[in-house]
Amino acid sequence: MDTAAPADTPHTARTEEVLEVTERFVAHNYHPLEVVVTKAQGATVTDADGKQYLDFLAGYSALNFGHGHPAILEAAHKQLDRVTLTSRAFHNDQLGPFARELCGLIGKDMMLPMNTGAEAVEAGIKVARKWGYERKGVQPDQANIIVAAGNFHGRTTTVISFSDDDDARRNYGPYTPGFITVPFGDIAALEDAIDQNTVAVLLEPIQGEAGVVVPPAGYLPAVRTLTETNNVLFIADEIQSGLGRTGSTLACEHEGVVPDVYLLGKALGGGVVPVSAVVADTDVLGVLQPGQHGSTFGGNPLACAVGRVVVSLLSDGQFQERARTLGGILHTGLEQLRAKGVTAVRGRGLWAGIDIDPALGSGREVCRRLADYGVLAKDTHGPTIRFAPPLVATEAEILRGIDYLAKVLEDLA
Known part of the structure; x- marks a missing residue:
């Protein structure tokens, strides 16, 4: 299912209330994107507005087996x-x-x-x-x-x-x-x-x-x-x-x-x-x-x-094999974006560090625009973003995440 939504879709009052109370009462030791997750299953999360996203961070690898296994x-x-x-x-x-x-x-x-x-x-x-x-x-x-x-x-x-x-x-x-x-x-x-x-x-x-x-x-x-x-x-x-x-x-x-x-x-x-x-x-x-x-x-x-x-x-190696197979698809797809604003791709399996041409925008800006399209990822150290989808993600979901990154790069070019 295509989860893309226009970048200017307004937050509902419910989302705004959650963001406001979090800003007021939670120490500011993080700078999260303005996505309020309320449900999750597999490689997909749903926000307070009912919009679905592909989770390409997987809790910094805490969710290797997806949400709600x-x-x-x-x-x-x-x-x-x-x-x-x-x-x-x-x-x-x-x-x-x-x-x-x-x-x-x-x-x-x-x-x-x-x-x-x-x-x-x-x-x-x-x-x-x-x-x-x-x-x-x-x-x-x-x-x-x-x-x-x-x-x-x-x-x-x-x-x-x-x-x-x-x-x-x-x-x-x-x-x-x-x-x-x-x-x-x-x-x-x-x-x-x-x-x-x-x-x-x-x-x-x-x-x-x-x-x-x-x-x-x-x-x-x-x-x-x-x-x-x-x-x-x-x-x-x-x-x-x-x-x-x-x-x-x-x-x-x-x-x-x-x-x-x-x-x-x-x-x-x-x-x-x-x-x-x-x-x-x-x-x-x-x-x-x-x-x-x-x-x-x-x-x-x-x-x-x-x-x-x-x-x-x-214990049976199936998830490891899945990470190898899907990781090959992930890295092949990301390498094809080198001429479109990606300057380097690193990693192994379902884990990739992706350097973005700083002339296009910061890593955070890329992640913000990815979220607008329905993909959640995390930036690190300026122009770099990370992809780490759960090992339960499908090939179609991996390819969709790559396609949306390509769209973001086109938007920023």
Whole structure:
């Protein structure tokens, strides 16, 4: 169905009221487009005016399986009627099976359940430092972790301490020490930065917020070799890139790389509840003892019941194959727009960073006009927009999103 609507379609009073109350009572830490979503199913959302949109953001990959996936909702409904929270002061009957199934999917011994992606990153940092002191023998308070320029691992105080995003970092000091930044994709710079106090290298295998930046071929294997040689942990932040998004369960698999630690989140909660995890072998996660790290909601039975379905959906590889196939269609279509205002296309699977000629308009302007046509996407860093449709999107929906981007570029030319 063609969901296009004229750019000057007025908002209804209901939409205006929602926007007004949100502006008044919600902190202005986001700058959303003026779309008020009231319903969603699959790859489609509906706003307060009844207009439908293709969701080409998918909650920054939190909705890999689309809105309202029936198996995920069924598990959530059933668990809601049983028990939703016990805290980790007691056991529940979902956490153990979820951990076993997730570890089986990922190929590691243990998992640490958390809630948000940023919590998983913070937990991974703590585990790496503790491992460094207790296993590697680094002197107290001397541990350093190497990160990449252009990274995005969240917005907590520790994480923004090693961010080079001025909006995320400015005026939040003093900053947490213990991090060294090197250029993403530069293996020589990474090698030069490693010293006797380095406990981990923390990287996104594909940098999402930076514009879906794929490192040079061979970079991740070289990182793996360097970290093994120097007794340093390789921590892969797969919170956005993982769980089917790029055409494999984990983006690292494209290069045949197995890090020491995976950080997972977003899609792990099926778009229903926040679920994240640190997944590693016993020699790493085994450094944690009772009372040394925790979370009241981490590992709650509702989250685990949902997470178990997500693991099940990924277990036969169908979603990964779907992302590969549809991703080929997506990238082929986007490449054909290079002569029409697109200057670069990056990414893997159903994930693309698209640079727009700044002479045509900003990334936000392109996204605003896409929304007028019925496609929701997100800009990042000026002229760049991102496409990340749910893995349940159809070929026709993928092609329609590309067609509408072509229309926007024609309008701006």
